[in-house]
Amino acid sequence: MGLCSHLSSAPPSSSFSMHAFILLWCFGLFLTFMVGRNNETDRLALLDFKGKISKDLLGVMSSWNDSIHFCQWKEIGRLHRLRVLQLNNNTINETIPSNLSSCANLILFHATINNLVGEIPTKLGTLSKLQILAIHKNSLTGIIPSSFGNLSSLKGLSIAYNNLGGSIPDSFGQLTKLKVFAVASNRLFGTIPLSFFNISSITKIDVGVNQIRGHLPLDIGITLPSLEIFFISNNQFIGSIPISISSASNLHILNLSGNKLTGKVPSLEKLNSVRLFSITENQLGNGGANDLTFLCSLSNATNLRDLEINTNNFGGELPKCIGNISTTLTFFYLNKNKISGNIPSVIGNLINLEDIEMWNNKFSGDNNLQGSIHSSLSQRQNLITFHLPRNNLSGIISSQVIDLSFSLNSLDLSGNQFTGVLPMEIGNLKNLEDLDISENMLFGKIPASLASCVKLEFSAMRRNFFQGFVPSSWESLRGLEHLDLSNNNFSGMIPKLLESFDFLKLLNLSYNHFEGEVPTNGVFKNASATSIKGNGKLCRGIPKFQLPNYNNKKSMKRKLTLTLMSVYKGILDQYKHTVAIKVLNLGCHGASKSFKAECEALRNIRHRNLVKVLTVCSGFDYQGHDFKALAYKFMGNGNLDEWLHPTPRKINEAFEKQRKLSLLQRLNIAIDVASALDYLHHHCETPIVHCDLKPSNVLLDDEMIGHVSYFELARILHDIVHDSSTNQSSSIGVKGMVGYTSPEYGMGNKVSIYGDVYSYDILLLEMFTGKKPIDNSFHDCLNLHDFVMQRRHVEAESITHKYYNSSTKPKFYKNTRLIGKIIEKTSLANFYSKTHVT
Known part of the structure; x- marks a missing residue:
């Protein structure tokens, strides 16, 4: 069964062989966990084991007979010289025997990653020589025994990932030799005893994912000078982050996320060894201009790899000092705050970034994103995730932004005000799995090069002004699971190639100009997984779509409208006028003629009940293509x-x-x-x-x-x-x-x-x-x-x-x-x- 792994001492002056004793110990242990069961197979197995023992001079197995029930045969508790007991990574699904407390010389007890049930025996508190108790990742219930405060030799206690309730006993302040204290992912409540924070030997505290409340002591960084790991995430701590936290200069991991902390983040200038700093999901900051100055104090943290300050109330601009943060920084999360202004160009100094998320802030920028997403980011070849949704970013999505990293697998620029076309360089992102550019003002055709992103699984382009046909080259995107093209100006037939996308679970083509027969296989079999509403010239499909069943092509021509443009809202800075800008789709037949007709018609007309034309533009866009547009007075209703x-x-x-x-x-x-x-x-x-x-x-x-x-x-x-x-x-x-x-x-x-x-x-x-x-x-x-x-x-x-x-x-x-x-x-x-x- 793999129950036995180490034995540090054996009974002396005995002809009982060491090998036999180890086997006996293992089976004795096995017997311990069989208490309460009445299985004849187990009894016969024990008797067979007894038959293999040729010498038992101490009579250890004398009780192994039919005079008493086999569950009462001598157990592990009789191993008085046992020092180390390791049972890790098994499938033991019994309770911890209380007579384990008889093993007075026990130093180490490991029973992690099993299926142990029931309560932790209070009697284990008598093991005065016990140094390590590790029983995490089981199904233990009840409370942490207050008797554990008597484990005067205890250096490490790990009972995380169980179903323990109650509070941390006040007696734990007596564990003066304690170094590791891990009780995460239980159902503990109450406060941590103040005396516990006076144990100067502690190097690791992990109480995350519980219901523990209270303030952090003001002098925590002074009373715990050896602290290396401090996890209190997902609890109910309140108040501010103590200024003294910076004095715990040995900290490698500081995770205060998921609490109700408030106020200003203090200077962290002495945390030179910190690798992870997370304060996400609190109420820190007040939306003011100086909320983020603490970031500058991390310039000496040369090993910083993970910086998470997202989901707080931080305001102001992102300070330029972030360019001085360690180049080892890999993950940088500051989304869901109130950060404004441009993104500093010095962010390009963070050469090892793999994942940066800035979405749901108030960032702004100008054309080509200069000063907001700096071109130096295109040199970050290790970047894996790049998220900037729900900000106020505008201008075009430049090819430099798209060409961020060949290893990029997630790009989210949704909910901004980007205009222009989607660069053909999108096809260079060979590892792209998630793409979200929805809710912008992008127009033009979808580049055929997107078909090169063969790993694409999620693609959202809704609420833009994309037009034209869905490229046939998309046949290579057979890994797509979610495709949303709704609220655009796509036209033509719905591509039948989408029928063969075996993994496609959600398809939204609503509010476009698709026409013709709706396919009936693949995702189109499921009306709840496919949305095609708002396309007035579709027919047939499965009955649940309730579409007309046209008999000939002439009936498909009932609607004679022609999509010649998209309309944008803009502001003429010189006059501070809000205008509606109509950009002609010159790729559509008759668009140039339509533009000429409209200019001719509007040239000499003036009336209070006719829309007012402010200016006309006829030239070339930044790619050298013909560009024609008209600017009208904006109509607010x-x-x-x-x-x-x-x-x-x-x-x-x-x-x-x-x-x-x-x-x-x-x-x-x-x-x-x-x-x-x-x-x-x-x-x-x-x-x-x-x-x-x-x-x-x-x-x-x-x-x-x-x-x-x-x-x-x-x-x-x-x-x-x-x-x-x-x-x-x-x-x-x-x-x-x-x-x-x-x-x-x-x-x-x-x-x-x-x-x-x-x-x-x-x-x-x-x-x-x-x-x-x-x-x-x-x-x-x-x-x-x-x-x-x-x-x-x-x-x-x-x-x-x-x-x-x-x-x-x-x-x-x-x-x-x-x-x-x-x-x-x-x-x-x-x-x-x-x-x-x-």
Whole structure:
């Protein structure tokens, strides 16, 4: 059984052989742990062992007969000269025998990593010669016996990783020779006796992961001058870190994490030997500018390898003195604080960093991250983890940042304000396993080089402005377990290659522009593991997705919109103006033509209900590619569609309250849109047809005033006369949103201002019914127009025909009072009040 490993003395003057005695001792020990069991196999095994002993001059085995139960045969407690007992790494699942206390000469008792149960016998407190007692990693219960305070020779006590309760006995202050005290990972509570901190011989204290409370003594560093390891993590200590802690100059490991410590961290200038310093998960610091000055006192700690100050209240900037911290520093955690300012460039001096985490702070930086993530970090070839999520970092993610280390396996830059494209150098991270760049403002296509990261398991890119198709080269990423591409502008078919990703457990493709059939194998079999909502042109898939079952390709072309851009929020420093910047996706067919059309349309128009263009940019980006953008006045209340059809949006981990419009607000916005159309059609130097009027193209400013926007599809009617019969302009290439676009456009009719009138009529109905032109609640090819007719049997159709087909100029949108007349005639006010609650 491997129970016997060492025996330091044997009974003298005996013909009983040493070998036989050792075997007998081992079996005697075995018998001890058999107490309480009644197994005939055990009895026969002992008798067989007895039969192998040829000489027993001392009669040790005389009691081994049928006169008494085999569990009462002489046990280990009779080995009075036993000095060392080692039972480590076995599967003993009995209690510790109390008669072990009879082994008065016992110096060392090791029974670690077993399945010992029950309470620790109080009688062990009589072993006055015992120096080492190690019974950690068992299943012992009860309390620590106060009698252990009588173990006057005890130097090491390790009872960690059990289920012991109670408190540390006051009598432990009497253990004047104690060096090692390890009781971690139990259920101990109460306080540590003050007398315990007067044992000057102690080198190691580990009480971590208990429920111990109280203050640390102010003179702890003086009364424990030999202290090398001090673990009190995950308890309930309160108060400040004593200034005297620095006097314990022999400290190698100082772990105070997971408590309720407060105040300022004192100078640590004398802790020259410290290798691990952890104060994570406390309440240290007050958010002030000088919270982190203690870091400068660690400049003499030449062996420092692990520095953890995360999850506290530290504020101010990261001091430049961190560049003087030992180059042996491997792990540096300062996330979840209130640290601000730029990341000092001297951080590049920490050449052996493997894991640095700075997320959830208030760091800032400028373009190319200069002064925030210094280029010297690209020389840190040992870096394994690099986390900077949930800060205020901005600018582009430069290739130098991506090229941090070939050994990097985790990169997290999520929740910042990075812009630009993802550098193709991402493919150089051959060991990358986790990538999170979500919740930024990145755009462009995903580099095909990402396929070189064949170890990738977790990839989150949600809430950016990525566009284009998912690269076919991703076929090499078969180790992916989590892929989140939601809330972007990806388009095209969902790659069937994802079906063959055997390890893929979570796939989120929602709120993009994917189209076509949804695959049905692999992760797509599980509707709870796959999210595809918000992609309006998908079909088929498993029944749980509840997607339409299109029969031909023509029905896939119902939605005629074209994704030509992404929109960003920015600030023009010179004027301190908040602007909306629309960047054209020049990789999309027709984008350049759209840019030209919008510039031409907006060049000479000025109206309070049209979005204001501040400037236009046409040139090249930093990679030499064509770049075209327009800067508009920022509209703080988003677009009308978001107000008519509100959905909960998760912002800063809290759901935004659903937006609601009053009837009066709807009427005022309708008037604003009508005024804008009247201006475009009749008061411009050259009449303009918008061609894409819909709620998402009506923006609302801070005062809820409506502004018509997005003129990519606008047409200028040259040589137009007021008589609609002579309007001259081609309908070729006209595109718009199904449900809003005039049906006559689809039949090849000329572009006309009456097309905008039709779109406005539909927009009115949507505003006052709360239903979209093509709503999921409609059945049997019903649309919004027909829906209103059927519900109230009114003159909606005649009104539309009157103004849409009239040979005279439709002036109804000039007279805002007629809007109320339309509402009255179609009984929309009555219908609205009953069907749509605000």
